[in-house]
Amino acid sequence: MSSSTVSGAIGTGRLVSQVSRRRNLGVLLREVHRDGAVSRTELADRMGVNRSTILTLISKLAATGLVREETSATTGRAGRPSLVVRPETGQVYVLAFDVAVDRLVAARVGLGGTVLERREAARRRGNDDLDEVVTVLAGFGAELVAAAPPDATCVGVGASYCGLIRAADGKVRLVPTIGWTDLDFGPALGRRLGLGLPVAVGNEAHLGALAEHERGAGAGSRNLVYLHGDVGVGGGIIVGGRLLDGDEGYAAELGHMIVNPYDGRPCNCGSRGCLEAEVGEEALLEAAGRAGGPLGREGVRGVVQAAERGDAAARAALDRVGDWLGIGVANLINLFNPGVVIFGGMLSEIYRGAAAQVDTRVQNSVLPVSRERVALRTAALGYDSTLAGAAELGFAALLADPLGALSR
Amino acid sequence: MSSSTVSGAIGTGRLVSQVSRRRNLGVLLREVHRDGAVSRTELADRMGVNRSTILTLISKLAATGLVREETSATTGRAGRPSLVVRPETGQVYVLAFDVAVDRLVAARVGLGGTVLERREAARRRGNDDLDEVVTVLAGFGAELVAAAPPDATCVGVGASYCGLIRAADGKVRLVPTIGWTDLDFGPALGRRLGLGLPVAVGNEAHLGALAEHERGAGAGSRNLVYLHGDVGVGGGIIVGGRLLDGDEGYAAELGHMIVNPYDGRPCNCGSRGCLEAEVGEEALLEAAGRAGGPLGREGVRGVVQAAERGDAAARAALDRVGDWLGIGVANLINLFNPGVVIFGGMLSEIYRGAAAQVDTRVQNSVLPVSRERVALRTAALGYDSTLAGAAELGFAALLADPLGALSR
Structure with missing residues (x-):
């Protein structure tokens, strides 16, 4: 700092x-x-x-x-x-949970953001069965608490969720790949954990932005834009050192910025030509002729590696996706005049494979004053940005009043 | 409030x-x-x-x-x-100046935002002769001061400028219709006024947003997006009650968000398909077959009135422009989750003539959670939002420390 x-x-x-x-x-x-x-x-x-x-x-x-x-x-x-x-990482810890589209992660995290122990499981896509998700996560939570040193105290619980979270009460109101949900995820997980602690819930990309700002590629930056690829595309934006949340917590949905209004691909949200529709996992795999192959991180990494080996279809797919991504990024730089733009989740792999296309769009379409100093980077915390952001939610009460939190 | x-x-x-x-x-x-x-x-x-x-x-x-x-x-x-x-409006006042693309305005403004007296002159488009602008405005300023009651005190000077203003020093760095300028407009005007007061300078759309937030269509809203039409298209955005400025003051350039990447019109900024290129004065007048007619407010109002009278070309032009405007507005609502979106300057006329097109895009392309409560409005201060924002800049020192400001 x-x-x-x-x-x-x-x-x-x-x-x-x-x-x-x-x-x-x-x-x-x-x-x-x-x-x-x-x-x-x-x-x-x-x-x-x-x-x-x-x-x-x-x-x-x-x-x-x-x-x-x-x-x-x-x-x-x-x-x-x-x-x-x-x-000190031995005395207190938080539980951090990450509900992504295709996986569930839980971790015990110590002061300083150190991941002390973790659990991970695959998640069936399109599954919005709250009970199933909570059962898996609460099981992980119990294991992590049981494995902690006997004198260590759990001081908070935070969770990242791949949906639109209402700031007022943490309700998961909408998951773009699924539709309206209105899940009381936080209270359900809190009850099942039985630790007597509330579960603070945030949108995955918002939390990724918080973590990268706190201890990642955006440390020291007052204004940053974080783009998160998790099958779809989410966003978290830091404005003047604070998370952009909007009136109700739904801000920074940059994945639903329309970049291709004419012949755009249909988007999960019901619109067309959204950034998510043009640069998400599905768009990349289809363009590369790999729609039937592995999905998720493995599939996206496969395209980038194939392009590096000279595969023409993979290269063309990355060029196409990189160009749309560049348009989105240029728009965001013109809107936010940030010090840094960070690519997280699967977009980190895509940016590695398509940096030239993104940079060209930035060069051609960002106003010179805002282009002078902006840096484009991949997430320093890798795929763990969202989990790390959930841990920060868990630490909030301790950091507001350390002695008060310990005496509870 | x-x-x-x-x-x-x-x-x-x-x-x-x-x-x-x-x-x-x-x-x-x-x-x-x-x-x-x-x-x-x-x-x-x-x-x-x-x-x-x-x-x-x-x-x-x-x-x-x-x-x-x-x-x-x-x-x-x-x-x-x-x-x-x-x-009380009699004891103190500020001088407010507005440098728009095609006009110069000056006013004496009292507490409560009351415009007590004003002067206005046409400005030749594309003219970046600093000396000429400063001479006209300083002349207006001298007249306004001379006409003030003898016991009234000028406590501040603020100016709105149609360019990108560096927050650190108020320098006018770039005017998209002209290019790099790096004008020391504030100091030059301050010297010529000779009042011993600094001139605080802000971007016109930023100031329009501030004024509409303070005492206009966005009063009481913590998050608002203001789109300003002044030949081109600018933006001012309030986030959590504060102006979005970015790392150096260049944020909210929503006019340079690319909405039409395929066959977009060339933009003054050097890019293509920017919102400004698709919905600015020039795009509207050309689409309506009125490129040779009156420009500016008169020209834009003429298209809207013609469409109301049933002129098919004017109606088609507004439909086209309204659709692009709707795409831009939908993107902004997804990004900012604002309580209100405000159309100011010439965009206020355009929105009146194309509200249906804008609303349709918002309905189809904004995530339902962010669409639930947002209101779309025209500027309550009309063409004076930017001038009113400049007055607020002028009042800042008095409002920070009333007795201190009066004793200077």
Whole structure:
């Protein structure tokens, strides 16, 4: 993180109330959780508080086992060895779940975003049987909790879902590949887990964007666009450091931006020529003449590898899909003037195979002022961006008030 | 404004420091400036402070001549006549300027957004002679200041410009109809005005969005999309109550979203099939067979009126343009999940003539969850949205610290 002050920190010198002390504990823990190892002096600078305040905050967090101090390999300002604060991964953890179109993932994740243990299962496509999904995930959750050290505490649960989530209550309102659902997924999973913790639910691409912004290819960027390929195409957009959610949580549906209005392919949403219809898994596999072959990540990776080996049909398919993707990306850069555009999920593979086509469209169709500084990147967290974002949802209560969350 | 608390207000009961008292004066003045007449009790509720604090704040502002109290026509909670606080328009004013493609406007604007006096002149299209523009506007400014009451104070200057403005320094970097410009318009106008005040500069559509959000068709909406037709097509987008600016201030260029990639018309930006190329003034007039007739507002209004009279060519032109506009609007609703979409400038005329086409596209191509509650409206401030937004820029310093701004 490049900025020198941290939003949320309260530093009034002498008068630090109980409330702001507790909040500052959360601010400090958040810095360490995000960046992994931060020196005392850097923390004091970022939070705008003096050395004695930082020492008090660190010792309180260290006493609960949330952080530890150790000597850094590099030296500090005055040439003395610098003490750095690191997150402890043994004391607390969250459960993170990822419901993608064709797979289910669960993980136990420690402070600092470390995946400590994980489980994964295939999911039948087009299946919206809530009970089946919850049964598999709750089983994984029980195994992960049972395998945790006996003195470790589960402090939160977050879940990523491949659907449109109402921000007000976390209801899964619509899954474009299926239709209206109105699933109470979070409450159902929470009941089955039986941990006495609520399950915070977010849209998969929104969470992928959050995670890439927090600790991935968009770290330090105030404005980023994340495109997520999971059979269809979703989006998560960070505006001024915050997730774009819109009036009810349905924003950033960039997969349903129409790029091909004339002879566009029909889209799962009922429209035609949407970005998802032109660059999703199905469009790529059909164009490459591989509609009958393997689907999902394996199928998409197969096309990219075939193109690298000189397969003309695969190359032509990537050229076509890359051109549509480039139009979508150009539109998004003109709309958001972002510092970075990130390709996640299967779009990460597609961008690797079609970067030239995307870059050409960006070069030709983005206003020069917005083209000057934007970077195009693949997701640093790979296929785990969405899971990592779910873990961040799970950590939110701890980071808002560390001592309060532990005393519950 | 519907929300019951106001961001920025500090109410700690007994301990109100000098700093927060001054800030609270600004918060109160902002409420009154925006809403026109607000009761004492409503103000206390919104700001979360008690009655005695509100009385102190009101009396301080009234003593400087910024607000006045008067008995409202309606009665208060307990059946007693309620005292309302209103902005005074005689004591302070700002100068607002609007540099559009084909006209120059200047106005003296009072608290509450009241346009007290205005000047307007035609501008030669494609003319980027900074000196000529500044000379006309500074002349208008001098006239407006001379005509103001002798005891009235000019507290700020804001300007709207039809170009891409760098947020960091207000430089006009690019005008899509002209190319790179890198004009130091604000400093040049400020020097020529000689008022000792800086000139804050913003993109015309950004300012139109701000004004419609503040006191227009988007009042009370946290997320809105404003499309502005001024020969070309610009955009201003409010996200979570704040203007979408992007990394450097160039965001919301929705006019350069590609909607017609196959046989799209060439766009002034160098690309093809941009929304601006398909729905701008030129596209409409050509499609209606009126390319040789009047341009600008007159030309666009002429097409809409002809279609209303049954002119087939005008009707077909509006159908075509309305369809492209609908595609653009559908994309924007899927991306922003806004509460309201507002058509401003010449697009307000076009939407009146092509609402059915736009609505059909929205119905067919927006995800149902985002379509449920969105409203499509024309700008409540008409052609003055951009000028009103420039006035808001001018008022910013006063609203941040009323007494500080007056003592300078």
